[in-house]
Amino acid sequence: MTTTPSIPRRCFQGLLVALTAALLLFPYVQHATHWPADKRLGGFRPRMDTFPDLTRTTWFDGSFAAAVDLWAREHVGVRGWLVALDRQIRYTCFGQVEPSPLRKRALVIGTPPILYENILLVDALRPPQINPEKMDFFAGRLARVQELLKQQGIPFVVVLAPNKAIVYPESLPAWARDRVSETNSDYRAFIAALAQHDVPFLDTLALFRELRPQYPDLVPPQAIHWGHQGAWIAWQRTIPLINRQGLLPEIPVPETEDVIMDKPSSMNQELLGQLNIFAGPHFRTIPSAYPVAGPLPAGTEETLRALVVGDSFGFMFVDAMARSRLCADVHFWFYLRSAKGASPASFDSRVHRGLPAVDGLGALPRNVENGRRMMEGKNLVVFVITTFNIDKLSWGFDRLVEQLYGDPEYAAPAPPAGFDDEIEVNLGD
């Protein structure tokens, strides 16, 4: 038995139905009018820019529906705000920290608050992923890169960037603290394989564990990458490895004239950008150490024309190279996908107390032509990677060097599945 609703009741319920309609149609309206402006998401690039083509074939084979499902997720109106709100709710209510819409990276906050990148933590928790044959093959390829570059008179050094979870395990959350270990990672096997193939490398994990009592800011608590101090020391320790190859005139190791405190930053800065959230509780700003490069011996010239290839630890590394005033030219080929340049390439931090700018030079996919452009005039190559990127086989850099200076027809094994997605996300930062 049903009642006939009164007119006020019908008006009220009608209003609620109208509000429902407005709510459901709002994303359409926003998508069509771009009002209000959507929030830009860091670390996100749509995989599809245009609406998929509808043809008889695409409809009947189901590819149109699949493509529209993907397109709808990425292009729905106010998506940026919705994703940010999701992140904020997860972060505030549950302490879940998952930054990018593709969930390729996540942050973990330790106690006391120290920021860890989850992918590095996972690398320190999981069993080694690369079998000995593959590891030997990879180290062999890097040895081949060194040999080919040596024939061109170019020294080559591998810099293994620090895994913060291994260097600073004591602040990890309880569930991870006691289980994290360098032996869980591919790190040990990689170091051994490089040594066996005589590839010059810098092991910053061992170095930073040794130095951390003296240098508190090698990897600042509010950051996931090494700080200015960490990258500076890594560059200082890299120079002897270059000199040892005897391909260039002796390069002086720059002294540290002073350590001043850099502009304070809070963990929120990293969190908001990495997690795509609106607000975080970590307001406290913390200054971090900024080593000022000392004067170089008289007559030292800016002779280095360097190419850095690698992952995001490369940013701070090219910064340190520029501050040393040893470089006439520093380029960074990020994942072999986009090119950056430090400007000015050589930078006197005693005068400016600041930083060089690492400017984006645009997308530069890995191919022989771009490889030739990036290598033109270079007399130093540094390969900077993190432990969890060991299995990426240098993103094809070994193949490129082989094609440039060795066998032009060389074809390397295919990269592991899924790493292109990860690169896409990181490039979007």
Add this chain to the structure above:
Amino acid sequence: MVFSSATFLFYFLPAVLTLYFLTPPRFRNLSALVASLVFFAWGAPRFVFVLIASCFVDYHASRWLPPGRLPVRRRKLLLGLGRALDLGLLLYFKYANFFVAEIQAMLGLFGRGPFPWAAVVLPIGISFFTFQKVSYLVDVYRGTAQVAGSAGRHLLYIALFPQLIAGPIVRYHDVARQIDQRSTTSGLFLDGLWRFSVGLAKKVFLANTFARLADLVFDTPPSLMTTTQAWAGVIAYTFQLYYDFAGYSDMAIGLGRMLGFHFLENFNFPYASAGIGEFWRRWHISLGRFMMEYLYVPLGGNRKGHGRTVFNLWLVFLVSGFWHGAAWTFVLWGIWHGTLISLEKTLGPERMKRIPRPLAIAGTFFLVALGWVLFRSGTIHRAGGFYLLLFNLLPDGAGLMAFPEIMADRALWLAAAIGIPCAFAPAFGLDRFLPRDPADPDAVPLVRVAGRFALSVVILVVVSCELCATGFNPFIYFQF
């Protein structure tokens, strides 16, 4: 198309509701039918023609099925042909791959190589709408339902998108009048919106959260985990499955109400059951009713003595298990429930009543949860390993790396704190605090209407956030 997807929530639903309510009432069946066919074709673009053609055949066969239209033998023959067509399609699309794989395995034993076979793609929802098609033919034959007014009405009954893919399995005579004439009031629409939102919340907030733990455990070989971790995974899956399917059913019922349809309930706190029989009266009610009316009773039900009753029950559950999936694990799962219910029947209601109710509820939950291991494991070998581990007959493995992290997740504990007591609500007398469906949505106090609306909006917004951020969100029962 999945209800909890961006395509459905942001594009399909607003478009369909706008189209539906802008259409004059006499054309609303047509707009609902077009929407339903687009909805189905989204996931199975080729099979939509098979659906339409088979419904066309069913409808025209059904016109000769009512008592008195033809001699009984001819009616029986026609009914048999209709059922054979519907069940034949189900057998082909759902079970052909399974039987071919088994035959090839047997040939392999005799040293014969596999013969070429192009795998058949399973059309989404075929298990559910096949049962609706069969129930329609049988009901018309029995005279309990009238022939649908037109082929379009019959197609709408089968293809109506809220219940097309994962039920509830609706009988034609339950919705026949609504197809011909239904009212869509603002009160009913808001009530449907509330029910849809509750279902979304069950799926996205509870089922998906339990799934993190369940997937971790069930996607790992048993030899690598500990007994505690295995039990945690079983319990998580037990609640994931319930909230996933019950959430879907809520959404289907809610969407139906928004369009003016009233579907019967599909779940009634099944984990608060004090016996397997009671469990099946509360879990997937529409399937239980179908099995009862269209298989158990025709087999003779309980009219042919105790032994035959027990056998009939056992057979019904065997069929039910196989209906869920073309795999031996589902067959064993059906046998497990058939055996339990046969034992319960043999014990008799008097003896069952002597078991203290809390103990009976706990025992039923335990037995049902054990059954879900078969449901989730994929292979008998894997399920066997899991059972050995659960009962400590396999040495503990090294343990799952991600287990401590997932157990430290506050979202999981919040889901457990809400989801577990709600699943057992009648057992603790808590069900009176849970919202009930009003008999007349237009008589609900306005304050409650406003409160439900506000909550619905919050749920829709938060779920939208989750969907945008995480993407694909399939329901477990879609695979059946």
